[in-house]
Amino acid sequence: MHKQIEAIIENIEKVMIGKREVAELSVVALLSGGHVLLEDVPGVGKTMMVKALAKSVGAEFKRIQFTPDLLPSDVIGVSIYNPKTLQFEFRPGPIMGNIILADEINRTSPKTQSALLESMEEASVTIDGKTLDIAKPFFVMATQNPIEYEGTYPLPEAQLDRFLLKIKMGYPNAQEEIEVLRRAERTQPIINLLPVISLDELLALQEEVKQVYVEDSVKSYIVQLARATRNVSEIYLGVSPRASIALMKASQAYAKMQDRDYVKPDDVQYLAPFVFGHRIILRPEARYEGITTEDILDRIITKSVIPIKRYAEQ
Numbered sequence: 086m087h088k089q090i091e092a093i094i095e096n097i098e099k100v101m102i103g104k105r106e107v108a109e110l111s112v113v114a115l116l117s118g119g120h121v122l123l124e125d126v127p128g129v130g131k132t133m134m135v136k137a138l139a140k141s142v143g144a145e146f147k148r149i150q151f152t153p154d155l156l157p158s159d160v161i162g163v164s165i166y167n168p169k170t171l172q173f174e175f176r177p178g179p180i181m182g183n184i185i186l187a188d189e190i191n192r193t194s195p196k197t198q199s200a201l202l203e204s205m206e207e208a209s210v211t212i213d214g215k216t217l218d219i220a221k222p223f224f225v226m227a228t229q230n231p232i233e234y235e236g237t238y239p240l241p242e243a244q245l246d247r248f249l250l251k252i253k254m255g256y257p258n259a260q261e262e263i264e265v266l267r268r269a270e271r272t273q274p275i276i277n278l279l280p281v282i283s284l285d286e287l288l289a290l291q292e293e294v295k296q297v298y299v300e301d302s303v304k305s306y307i308v309q310l311a312r313a314t315r316n317v318s319e320i321y322l323g324v325s326p327r328a329s330i331a332l333m334k335a336s337q338a339y340a341k342m343q344d345r346d347y348v349k350p351d352d353v354q355y356l357a358p359f360v361f362g363h364r365i366i367l368r369p370e371a372r373y374e375g376i377t378t379e380d381i382l383d384r385i386i387t388k389s390v391i392p393i394k395r396y397a398e399q
Contacts, residue, residue: 087344089290090116092281096141100274101134103261109342110252110359111138111226115184115287116294117338119249119331120205120225122190122240122363126232129254132186135226136275139184142287143280144222147182149201151193157200161210175212180204181219183284187227191237198240201225202247222287242322242366249331250356251363290341297337298347302392306350307332310357313385319371320381324364332360350391358382 086094090112097108107123111134114121123131132148139146149160162178179185180201187201204210205225209218227248229240245251257265268274282290307329315323336352343352358379365378 087342089282089286090342093138093141096278096281097134097137100137100278101130102264102268103257104130104134104254107134107252107254108138110250111135113335113338113342113356114249115142115222115224116291116341117249117334118222118291119334120227120247122245122248122251123226123228123254124231124251125228125254127230129256131226131228131254132188133275134254135184135186137278138226140275140278141281142184142222143283144183144224144287145220146184146186147179148186148188149179150188151190151197153192153194155193155197157197160197160200161204162212164213173213175217177217178210180210181217183220183222183224185223185225187225189229190227191229191239193238195238195241198238198244201227202244205247222284222291242364245363246325246327248363249335250359252359294334294338294341296346297340299333299337300347300392303336303348303350303353304333306389306392307336307353309389310353310361310385313389314361314365314381317381317385319368319376320365321368322366324361328361328364332357335360354386354391357386 093112094105094108097111098105101108111121115138123134125131136146149155158178160178160180162176162181164173164175166172167174190198190201204219208221208223209216211217229237256262311324311326311329311332314320317323332353333348335356336348339352339356340346340348361382362378365381367376367378367381
């Protein structure tokens with residue numbers, strides 16, 4: 086594994102026990118310039134994960150607690166009139182940071198959700214007709230509780246499509262939970278966590294990820310998987326070309342994580358469920374029968390024609 090990326094993941098593991106895959110996928114999204122939707126029940130470490138990631142790269146961390154009364158200006162900022170200067174002055178909102186935790190994003194109104202997601206897509210905010218760029222790196226990890234839906238505003242497909250990956254944390258096993266208790270007995274480990282790389286080094290890594298080679302056969306494989314989701318009877322809406330781009334970019338970051346300068350079909354296969362899963366809408370009858378997007382994607386990947394010959398020789 087790439088030494089700097091391995092250092093980030095190992096640093097996160099000082100706080101997060103038994104969540105290496107979640108840490109790796111979060112770093113993949115950060116390196117590829119994407120964002121993450123983290124879905125799971127309260128108390129499994131969603132907030133701690135993004136805090137540990139921010140501390141590990143020395144980034145400015147901001148948290149937005151989404152509530153039904155939150156306004157777009159509470160997210161992006163607002164212009165306030167200064168009577169001394171007789172001018173309006175922009176007061177930036179919490180979105181103007183490096184790593185943002187959008188906590189319980191489905192608890193706020195669609196209008197406020199849209200303000201956040203516009204910033205995610207454009208990496209900028211527009212106030213009083215002026216567009217202001219958000220400092221790089223810019224990474225949003227949004228969380229939502231899949232159990233409690235009362236008083237929530239589920240994200241529509243067009244907004245879910247803005248997230249590169251959707252990840253689930255899951256409960257720790259018994260030994261991992263005992264270790265969590267041991268580490269939290271006297272103090273929270275996150276307090277003493279130190280950066281292992283600088284922001285400049287992170288930006289350099291993001292540029293290196295863009296140079297990872299994707300052969301035409303692998304691009305064809307990505308398109309093959311995407312098109313397959315549009316021709317399954319149980320699927321009402323398959324993934325868009327944006328999803329194909331997202332899978333390619335995530336695969337480049339994952340290849341860099343493995344210290345490779347090229348993408349393998351294995352990278353695409355591994356990441357496809359995390360990239361495609363939240364972008365697929367099932368037909369009602371499929372949901373009634375207990376069919377999940379994971380089942381369908383597993384079937385699609387199993388039946389796909391893999392460009393293996395060239396990679397078997399490497």
